[in-house]
Amino acid sequence: MRTGMLALALGLLTLRFLPALPDASWLLAGFVLGLLLLPFRSYPLGLFCLGLVWACWSAQWALDDRLAPAFDGRTLWLEGQVVGLPEHRDGVVRFELRDAVSRRGALPSRLRLAWHGGPPVQAGERWRLAVNLKRPHGLVNPHGFDYEAWLLAKRIGATGSVKAGERQAVTQGLSAWRDSLRQRLLAMPAFGREGGLVALVLGDGSGLTHTDWGLLRDTGTVHLMVISGQHIGLLAMLVYGLIAGLARWGLWPRALPWLPWACGLALAAALLYGLLAGFEVPVRRACVMLAVVLLWRLRFRHLGFWSPLLAALVIVLLAEPLASLQAGFWLSFAAVAVLILVFSGRLGAWSAWRTLGRAQWTVAIGLLPVLLALSLPVSASGPLANLIAVPWISLTVVPLALLATLLLPMPFVAEGMWWLAGGLLELLFVILAHIAEWLPAWLGRDVPVWAWLLGVLGVTLLLLPGAVPLRWLGIPMLLVLIAPPRDEVPTGRAHVWLLDVGQGLSVLVRTREHALLYDTGARFGDFDLGERVVVPSLRTLGIQRLDALLLSHADNDHAGGAQAVIDGVTVGKVLSGESHNLPAALQAGPCQSGKTWDWDGVRFRLWRWPQAHSGNAASCVLMVEAGGERLLLTGDIDARVEAALLASGWAPRAEWLLAPHHGSRFSSSVRFIQGVAPTAVLFARGAHNAFGHPHPSVVERYRQHDVQIHDTALEGALRIELGAFAPPRALRQEARFWREK
Template identity: 60%
Template sequence: MRSGMIALAAGLLLLRFLAELPPLWSLALLSAAALPLLYRRSYPLALLLLGFAWACLNGHWALQQRLAPALDGRTLWLEGRVAGLPATRAGVTRFELEEIRSRLPLPPRLRLSWRAGPVPLAGERWRLAVTLQRPHGLANAFGFDYEARLAAAHIGATGRVKDGERLRAAGVLEDWREAWRQRLLALDSNGRGAVLVALVLGDGSGLSKRDWTILQDTGTLHLMVISGSHISLLGGLLYALIAALARWGLWPARLPWLPCACALALLGAWGYGWIAGLEVPARRACLMLTMVMLWRLRFRRQGFWLPLLSALLLVLLVDPLASLAPGFWLSFAAVALLILGFAGRLGHWPWWRAWLRAQWLMALGLIPLLLALGLPLSPSGALSNLLAVPCVELLVVPLALLGSLLLLLPPLGEWLLWLAGGVLDCLFRLLESIAGLAPAWQPIAPPAWAIALALGGVLLCLAPAGIPLRPLGLALLLPLFWPHGAVPAEGYAEVRVLDVGQGLAVLIRTRQHAWLYDAGARHGDFDLGELAVLPTLRGLGVRRLDGLLISHADNDHAGGARAVVEAIPVARLISGEPERLPAGLAAEACREAEWRHDGVRFSTWQWPAAEESNARSCVLRIEAYGESLLLTGDLPAAGEAAWLAARQRPYADWLVAGHHGSRTSSSAAFLQALAPRAAVISRGRHNAYGHPSAEVLARFSALGIAVHDLAREGALHIRLGARKPAEGIREKAGFWREK
């Protein structure tokens, strides 16, 4: 039975690694071929194939439920019910809508934003005018995969609300939950009301950016939202309560204590999850605990792995797309590590030794998985969790839940919540100190072979005493941290035009040097320098920039620069508008210059007659083995003519189209003189400026210039000097990314 369960789980998990979904007819053939094998010894193979077919079928259903391409970018009137608790930050309210009604077929679930509008409440029904878009996010080789998150949450479209009216108020239950949130936020909880809301109701939208940074640096993110550990803790406490009463002879003899303990644990866990809105993490945790309680009641002689495998299969059979979420892998891996680390050990360990071992298991065992998922490592994670987990789960969560339930007796309930907030405040201060000493670290993205080797090393390290060669396990982890990223050979350059939406950021690497041209935009807390540029630099192992060249001071080019400068050393900072850069950035003025790095030629130029901002853009040209790339920032047509006049032999094989493809740049005369082989357009999908201009695209087409659009292809990788085609990230991305 166990081999069949493992095979079925493996088939379901294969969905996560597919770049394209097999056609439906092939899935039908696969299923038909697998059915006869179910009644033979090869039944695990049959279950593997059936699990794979079921997962792929769900993937097809999810893609078919997305917004139709014909409706992409259109503004429609629709009706729907607000799902979950809306989050408001910086004047923008974000919420999800379900039970959609419209004259046109729409996805069953939408994620919307409304700037400066009324705040919808959970459970309310609204009629809204929404500009809808197909699920789309920035596509870079490193960093957060927003499209995977949307797919895992079954979001079929996103949109911006233009107008709306409330049709029906929330139901009693939703209204009660919203009132509960507002009450918690209004209380004096030592400034930690938002954290209490996260712990009690599962709504972490009120946590500040600084709070999230502290939690990430210390590896304690899982503690500040309702996660598997909180639900398991509550279920375990309720189970232990009845078990203790039975042991002390205080439980009624007529009632079997074990079924009652399991039932009460499940009732408490599912109730806690329901209070949190039964979002995916809470639902997954409740299902896992359900399997554990059933195992404890009927199947405990089958070993500890049975409830874990059963919960894994239940989650994946219900929703195969759950494997797209990093939290899915981390939660099941954490439980598996605890089972592996404690099962089969002889003797009774004191609680402090067991607790130390649990932290050691998490700190060591999750390293390969974190790197495989592109997540940072926390050097202080073991120490932070050693202190924070008992503080939050044994003290704060019980106080917060009890205080919330006792708000009917205001003095007592408010005092308990004040006490929980005080403990949280002290904990955050401690975590902030620890994070300052050892912040999160993002190693170079390791190859698959290094991750596989490290997994073997982890299993060896965590094996019981007496297994030979256990110390070799640590050595098998070393390739994860060894510099293995490919660097350009002498005379060649690697150019990565990053996908930063409506903006520009270009990384140029030679054998031993790295330059960054522009750093994307910043809009409040949404900083493309932090979200797109820095993950790419860290993932490629760029720990230092020889230069950061900011073409000019407009936000879409310079907004993310401060985040880059604050995170990694930058030897030189150059700009076409040094006096207008964001505060704290001291740059030297752009001037006409030329230099070489590792046999690659660089040159800069600025239009002497420039007056307005775009015209002052600093131009950068890179040439490797006769193949060249030109970056002009937002230089207008008159500036392009001046650049041509200053060159004896103006040419470029690659052109990053000026001003994101605006008609004010890329003039016909400039393109004819430059004769590029290809042009790259860095712009945001459905941007408000209409970039790229149809006029500019017509010029490219008339001259036979190939066009690479980052909004369609994702970040672009160019091997300058090799004269090879560029590679877009979306070409080899997962099936959930729009191609």
């Protein structure tokens, strides 16, 4: 049985690694082959085929439910029902709409919408909305967050911005009840931690600030503030323990066998908690795992620990094959597997604190390969923080918050418990802040496959019992995982990364021993592209220090993320064409026109229009030359500045040209294109941007001059090996079945 479940699980998991989905004929052949093999000894291969076919068919169903290309970027009137709990933050309402209909044509079954300055939206309501719809699209950067995979895993077929709308009906139901409960809970004071308590009760994390999430990420305690297996298991354990205790003390009715009732009521309590939390995928996954464990406890104890875990894995993937696209899926099952490996088969009893401490450091080591493979931050302070936070949250904050929710009909008692839970949560955040300041999280470098596999072997050795011979060999193997070999840049060449930061710009130029960043992307409130895209990309590429940060000018889309970059990595000096208009904290120096320098055989040269005082015209232009191949970075200069650049005698001929001002129609003049004579032009812009960049006339101009066109909105981040005269590497072209080319 275990072999069959393992084969079925491998078939379901294979979906995550497919570059493209097989067509219908291959799926049919796989289904028939799987059925034919089931009666024979080769049945594991048959189960593998059936699992793979089911996963591929489910994924294709989700892909087919995406917005039709004809509606991409268009504004349509539609009507649908709000599902889940809407998020209200910074004047923006974000919510999901289900079963939307429009007279213009069929729409995806689930939409994710944002309404800037919109009215309050409640769960369960029906709305008629004018929405600018877009097909799923995300930024694609080196080992960055894959937004398109996340949307597909949630089966969201389109995103959109609401332009106008009117409420059609207020409906009753579970979603509406949960939303009204959220409002009641948020209205009760709790030391400003009402949002955190609501996250623990209802699974709605929108009340936590960006700073809160950063603190939880730095201390490896994010799992404590989302309803996960830990919270579901805690409640079930309390119910089970209560019934077991009553039976031991002779207080449980003898006519009722205590074990079946304990297992049944524990599962019922977990399901009710899951229902309260909206029964999202992580909660469903936790409930399935708990149900399998309770069934194992009741009937199948002889199967050991691994069979229940494998059974839960199969059930979760059969119910939702796309779960393997989510990081939480891998982390939750990996954490349970590590704990089973560490604690099963050990002799003797351990104290509670020793057990908790061992669990924390072994999980930290065991999850390290998973976190690095998923490009997630690794918290060095996680074991210590969790040693404090796990019992703190599990034994005090969560029980008090749940009791306060149950006792809402008794306002005085409920408010007191809620207030106390909030105070305890606030005190915990103060402690976590000190821990994070002492030992923040780090993001590992890109790890080669061979180094990752060696690291997995080392982690496994370290987690084995102490009596295992040569267990110490796991330490050097683990070090290879933590500090993998660096991708060296040859002397006389430069590796250039044009990052995908949407409607903005950020370019990394790296030589053998130095690195320069040209612009940092934008910042919109709490959403800082410098923090979320640029810094993670720098760290995964092994960049801990920038010798120079060059901000072409002070516009938000070029310099908005500068402070986050300075906070995230060490920066030698900051230069800008508009240094006087940048925040004083950046300590930016002026762009000195004509300044040149050499790094590792790569030549850099600056230029700025002397007559420009501020604005786009003051952009600092950078020429990079490696091995006779040139790259010209132009900021947001317009046709006037282009003419001045040509007249300056700067001789700006270059093989690679960053299109001035993202391809605005007031730039990239014919004379400038002829003067630079580029082989290829790079457009840095966001899909469906409000400015219409690049302008069709500009694109046509480059085509008429036989210039190759590369566009971050279509190709994602671009890597150029300057000095090799080779075509660029476009990350969006790397095969992923969920990613549009």
